[in-house]
Amino acid sequence: MTTDRDALKREAAMAAVAMVQDGMVVGLGTGSTAAFAIDGLIARVRDGLRIVGIPTSERSAQQARAGGLKLTDFSQHQKVDLTIDGADEIARGSLDLVKGLGGALLREKIVAAASQRLVIIADEPKLVPGLGGTVPVPVEVVTFGWETTAKRLARLGANPVLRQAADGQPFRSDGGNLILDCHFGVIADPAQLERDISGVIGVVETGLFIGMAATALVATATGILRLDR
Numbered sequence: 535m536t537t538d539r540d541a542l543k544r545e546a547a548m549a550a551v552a553m554v555q556d557g558m559v560v561g562l563g564t565g566s567t568a569a570f571a572i573d574g575l576i577a578r579v580r581d582g583l584r585i586v587g588i589p590t591s592e593r594s595a596q597q598a599r600a601g602g603l604k605l606t607d608f609s610q611h612q613k614v615d616l617t618i619d620g621a622d623e624i625a626r627g628s629l630d631l632v633k634g635l636g637g638a639l640l641r642e643k644i645v646a647a648a649s650q651r652l653v654i655i656a657d658e659p660k661l662v663p664g665l666g667g668t669v670p671v672p673v674e675v676v677t678f679g680w681e682t683t684a685k686r687l688a689r690l691g692a693n694p695v696l697r698q699a700a701d702g703q704p705f706r707s708d709g710g711n712l713i714l715d716c717h718f719g720v721i722a723d724p725a726q727l728e729r730d731i732s733g734v735i736g737v738v739e740t741g742l743f744i745g746m747a748a749t750a751l752v753a754t755a756t757g758i759l760r761l762d763r
């Protein structure tokens with residue numbers, strides 16, 4: 535019986551790491567759960583696994599590099615065999631996701647879009663009946679005119695909040711953009727909302743990942759729940 539959240543995240547991560555095969559190009563996710571997966575890949579590479587990784591953030595790149603994982607990029611590989619990443623919410627059934635509370639949504643979505651298979655790892659609290667009930671939708675926006683972009687997002691029914699970094703300054707993504715955390719409440723039609731947000735002038739990318747995850751490995755107190763779309 536596992537109850538500690540980190541232990542559960544690690545269990546989900548190891549289940550995904552076991553899916554990685556020799557010769558793969560692997561997308562390296564971002565966040566605390568994905569960090570356990572990167573550690574697991576480092577250990578498997580030390581045991582002889584031959585892979586290359588494409589990181590979804592500077593911090594995941596740093597962790598991978600420090601562990602001796604060979605990194606590559608889209609100039610060398612335009613197709614990713616398998617991406618392992620976390621999520622802030624996973625909708626039961628559709629496996630639609632909210633991602634981006636760690637600020638990495640743009641590179642995560644680019645890597646996910648280039649992936650043959652996206653495997654999401656999480657512990658049970660992330661599994662929800664409907665998206666938006668427990669977290670806001672992170673939306674990456676350009677700095678110029680962000681205040682007007684926020685107003686346009688509010689017209690969609692959001693309460694957009696400019697994300698602050700620990701030092702009190704506005705949070706900056708790896709791409710140098712800002713993030714507006716958009717509180718919608720439970721979202722009736724996530725696919726339509728994703729299209730609506732994407733159409734807002736000034737928006738770079740949304741944290742709604744619709745129809746992108748193939749599998750979710752959710753660690754529960756009694757074992758790993760595998761959900762396939």
Ligand SMILES: O=C[C@H](O)[C@H](O)[C@H](O)COP(=O)(O)O
Nearest residue numbers: 565566567620634636637638
């Ligand atoms: O931007 C960060 C990513 O979307 C993370 O995958 C997501 O926030 C989940 O992070 P954690 O595994 O730390 O809950």
